[in-house]
Amino acid sequence: MEFGPFLLLALMEGLVTAAVLALTASGLSLVFGIMRVVNVAHGAFFMLGAVLAWFTAQWVPGPPAVAFAVALIVCPLIVGAIAALADTAILKRLNYEPEATIVATIGLLYILEQAALSLFGPDARPVPAPFNIRLQLPWFGYSGYKLAVVAAAIIVLLGVWLILKHTRAGLVMRATQIDRDTARAFGINVDRVYAGVFAMGAGLAAIAAVLIVPIQQAHYLMGGDPLLLSFIVVIIGGLGSLRGTLVAALLIGLSDGVISTFFAPTLAKIIATLVVALVLVFRPQGLFGTRTT
Amino acid sequence: MLTLTGIDAGYGEVQVLRGLSLEARTGEVLCVMGRNGAGKSTMLKTIMGQVRATSGAILLDDTRIDGLPAHEVPRHGIGYVPQGRRLFGDLTVAENIEIGLMTRSKGARVRDSVLDLFPRLRERMGQVSCTLSGGEQQMLAIARALCLEPKVLLLDEPTEGLQPSMIALIRDTVVALKKTGVATILVEQRVDAALSVGDRISFMVGGAVVETMPAKGLSAASAHFATYVGV
Numbered sequence A: 001m002e003f004g005p006f007l008l009l010a011l012m013e014g015l016v017t018a019a020v021l022a023l024t025a026s027g028l029s030l031v032f033g034i035m036r037v038v039n040v041a042h043g044a045f046f047m048l049g050a051v052l053a054w055f056t057a058q059w060v061p062g063p064p065a066v067a068f069a070v071a072l073i074v075c076p077l078i079v080g081a082i083a084a085l086a087d088t089a090i091l092k093r094l095n096y097e098p099e100a101t102i103v104a105t106i107g108l109l110y111i112l113e114q115a116a117l118s119l120f121g122p123d124a125r126p127v128p129a130p131f132n133i134r135l136q137l138p139w140f141g142y143s144g145y146k147l148a149v150v151a152a153a154i155i156v157l158l159g160v161w162l163i164l165k166h167t168r169a170g171l172v173m174r175a176t177q178i179d180r181d182t183a184r185a186f187g188i189n190v191d192r193v194y195a196g197v198f199a200m201g202a203g204l205a206a207i208a209a210v211l212i213v214p215i216q217q218a219h220y221l222m223g224g225d226p227l228l229l230s231f232i233v234v235i236i237g238g239l240g241s242l243r244g245t246l247v248a249a250l251l252i253g254l255s256d257g258v259i260s261t262f263f264a265p266t267l268a269k270i271i272a273t274l275v276v277a278l279v280l281v282f283r284p285q286g287l288f289g290t291r292t293t
Numbered sequence B: 001m002l003t004l005t006g007i008d009a010g011y012g013e014v015q016v017l018r019g020l021s022l023e024a025r026t027g028e029v030l031c032v033m034g035r036n037g038a039g040k041s042t043m044l045k046t047i048m049g050q051v052r053a054t055s056g057a058i059l060l061d062d063t064r065i066d067g068l069p070a071h072e073v074p075r076h077g078i079g080y081v082p083q084g085r086r087l088f089g090d091l092t093v094a095e096n097i098e099i100g101l102m103t104r105s106k107g108a109r110v111r112d113s114v115l116d117l118f119p120r121l122r123e124r125m126g127q128v129s130c131t132l133s134g135g136e137q138q139m140l141a142i143a144r145a146l147c148l149e150p151k152v153l154l155l156d157e158p159t160e161g162l163q164p165s166m167i168a169l170i171r172d173t174v175v176a177l178k179k180t181g182v183a184t185i186l187v188e189q190r191v192d193a194a195l196s197v198g199d200r201i202s203f204m205v206g207g208a209v210v211e212t213m214p215a216k217g218l219s220a221a222s223a224h225f226a227t228y229v230g231v
């Protein structure tokens, strides 16, 4: 293949990575932005979404598209419910102390992984894609499903943005983020907002996982990479800044696609880590973050 | 009417309020005065449920409100203007107002009547509230609390750092509210302001109310102010 088409292919692969990463990282960013909780279990919620998608594919009869549609709706809801439960049962009791919640979410990560290991087993298992359309470009054919993943991610992220900026629930979340005591003085049930935000963050990771699992297979340890990359994206973009998260996801996703295609996936990770180091040194609040107290 | 009896409260190990009692009556402004650190703000936070009373009782009419989760206190009709305003700074004027209205599910009628009190806010609905001037911010903090149509209004040093014309506007607003039957607790450091709007004045020392007087019985030269407020 010539260079031009090869680059196009790399960019398209990168775009898929970026889309899934943007979904996952925006969940992490949302939770940190509003609750000031660094959720180390975020990758485990991602994994749970993929594993549950596999179970759904087993249980729901009929064509793969039906099972997939069910998974896309039901899995994020289940994962969100588990997250809300974890918030109320664990994080709330710790009074959302930053250090304590990091340790607690590490514990949660292991609990979820071990639970997946015992219920799902140690093997990687494939989930069929809802459809198999190949888009024939002049130079190469490309998976129509991958492009659908990008479109779905854009729609979900647009939805998140609309919720945050243009609904009462979003207004309540933003007010809670700014000042939780004053939010309470105006009738906002902060506990409920936190449970909802934690559920929403986990749900976003689960949506990302359901979307990617037909490409990647479900495995009980699959949460590690998305967690690491999400942290990278969130640090580069600025913790809590949704816009920064999106830009950084695009940056990391596309460069990952290009560098992995032309050189090696390991080099892509090394460069991403270097960028994080540079950002931490020269702009610790991230590209779009504001310095918070 | 809001009644506090024998309230103890504090932060962790540190006790601040010690057997505090006071009463805010309908259609009246109760001024609370005392030195820095006397516990005036802590008293208001305790009413709002942000600081827990470890003993004593807080009654709104006949309902006990101490022990309620903090977010349920305002829903009983207690509007709060915290010290330093505490606006939702990144939100617009309209959004701050919206949150006030949401507290007790009030609608456009209440919004309009509140904005009629502060026409300057109406011109700035889309502005991010942390970019307002100090006086405008204070108007917004009061407007946000009035969006609850409160039975009880708690004001913590609302005139701190404002110019005279703004102070007069806030004073007139507080006085006008009396006619609507609101019970107001006004924490105030300035003697002239306390005397001009207060019906009664409570003096706080060391976390307790040590004396409550009708404002009419006091003048700016009264020894009470020198003793309890240090002016």
Ligand SMILES: Nc1ncnc2c1ncn2[C@@H]1O[C@H](COP(=O)(O)OP(=O)(O)OP(=O)(O)O)[C@@H](O)[C@H]1O
Residues within 6 Å of the ligand: B011, B014, B016, B034, B035, B036, B037, B038, B039, B040, B041, B042, B043, B083
């Ligand atoms: N969050 C807190 N944690 C610990 N101690 C606190 C806290 N807030 C206030 N205090 C202490 O409680 C005491 C009373 O404070 P408070 O703010 O109620 O005083 P105040 O009468 O409102 O004073 P000022 O006139 O300066 O506003 C002070 O000694 C203060 O240091």
Ligand SMILES: [Mg+2]
Residues within 6 Å of the ligand: B040, B041, B042, B083, B156
């Ligand atoms: Mg104070």
